[in-house]
Amino acid sequence: MKRKLSNFMQLGIVAALGISVLLSIFIQEVSFPTVSENRMEISVIFREWNSSTWGEIRLGMEKAASDYQAELRFLTPQEANSPSEQQHLIEQEIKNGANGLVVIPAAEQVLQLFSDNKITVPSVTIESHSDEQIPCFTPDSEKVGQLLAQAAAEDFTNQATALLINPLPDNTGIQERLESVQKYLIEDHFSILSATSDNWTELLPQSDFVILPETTSAVWLLSFLEEEQLAIPLYTVGYSQEIINGLENESIRAAVIWNGYGEGYLAVQQIASKLLKTPPPESQPAVILVRKEDMYEPENQKILFPIGH
């Protein structure tokens, strides 16, 4: 009886060890993720897509994604600058398991998602700040406004009338830039007209110069002024080909530029660092005021005419 029991125990031990070996092999197979599973997935949600405005930022993001083994999903609302569509995209991406989000918010309404703590993954915004502790990579709005106002003040006496156009009144980033412009122009005692995309054509004839601190709309305005053969100087932001052409032919008197490639890189790097638990980047894109005469300064050339990143 004792011997039988002992044999039985030995058999049991051998069987259990055998099962353990088989299970270990199985565990190995399921535990090693495939290459694609191993990569972190970051969704980038633009407010609109225009390759000449956002192309450099995207290139920077792609470089960071490649450096940090991340996979990017680029999404854009079908209707440009639609906050509700953008909200839907954000919620959908979180639901579908995105590891991180980069958002260029269309409006305050989108930023509200961050304030309401509905964003449950590491996130970064570009252009517009959220009130909460969400990192934002964007040039300093106060500084952008100050530089544009100073440039106009150098070119005009305070007898001149400025037209400040806000093409996206709900966009807090653009709004902050305009508030700063207005503050500095008021200090210099300029007369100011404020317009949105609904009424700026009516106010255009009454103004001596225009300040519009948003690239895509500024490009549109440039072609409008050209078509209508109106020679009203424009002050704007950005480094797209159309802005460069405008500086070249002086339909743009001055533009505030910054390194969009770096901006995109930092945004993705911030999320990757958070996911990988490494120290996040701390720098912000520096802004430079450019006129036709200093377009070809070495530092400005790097931004306006980047050669193969």
Add this chain to the structure above:
Amino acid sequence: MNRKTRKFCFLLVISLVILVLFSLFAILTAKMKKNQGPPTLRIGVAMYSQEDTFIRSLVQNFEQMAQQRESQEGIRININLVDGKSSQLIQNEQIEHLITLDYDILCVNIVDRTAASTLIDQARQAEIPIIFFNRQPVMEDLMRWEYAYYVGAPAEQSGSLQGQIALDLWNDQRERIDINGDGVLQYVILEGEPGHQDTLIRTEKCIQLVTDAGVRAEKLISDTANWNREQAAAKMTSWWQEFGSQIEVVFANNDDMALGVLDVMQQLQVEPPYPVIIGVDATSEALEAVANGTMSGTVLNDGVGIAQTMLELSLSLYYQQDPAQKFTIENQSIWLPYRPITQKEIEQFLTQQENAAS
């Protein structure tokens, strides 16, 4: 075996089994959590050069269509774009990288059409279907593997249609075009990349159609401008100094170069009507130029159609369906026809585009 030893062995075995089962459970749970959400189709898209306006807009269409299809299909479509910067070496490395990243489908706008065999062999080894688009690889290479495809338009058609536009204008508006009244069509050609199939075929066919119709033609000069607007403008500036208004027709192998010619006309403040300028691609800026009469015509290279076909083909391959059920496939190629667009057709074409967009 004494009682103590037996008890120890028994506990050891039980602990071991529990440990293994627990680990298995934990790993499977983590795996299920990781795999939450819909399945993902991962497409790597390699462009020959991001500088090319037509390619940039084609790929932009592709991304937008993919985003729209995600909700319809209940899947996610992740697209990774890479820019070959006009170097086959760079593109080879990029494709190799996309393969190591285990993409499901590769879409390749190849830099050098004679270099496809290496890419196809690599894709075959990794069992990743490869779709070439807009720049046609050598047919023998394409036939190396049944999961290698080409989506694009037949190059000879674009050249002939450019010729047809010039011929129609010659017949209808001879007085305007034959500036020196010698009954001979004086033309210049701005060519794309040297040795590129589209360059060779378009350059040959555009004038062949004119001369085959019995029109006497004289080539003043031709040169390569590498599909590039600035290079085309530089060439045209020197040609205009040399030939001036002797140039009656400018054939450009693509719209970017045709727009370069237009830039020169405007910079030099040449009084309209300009020479007949004909491009290929129907980019939005070229269409605008055709609409306002500064360009005489362009040939629609159906970028939207190519993007749509690439996406549908990618989905078919992802779902392991036979693409022949959806497309007419000839030698593993799906052909989309070119279409001429002149001032006569422009309004109708723009209306069609607007309707399609809405």
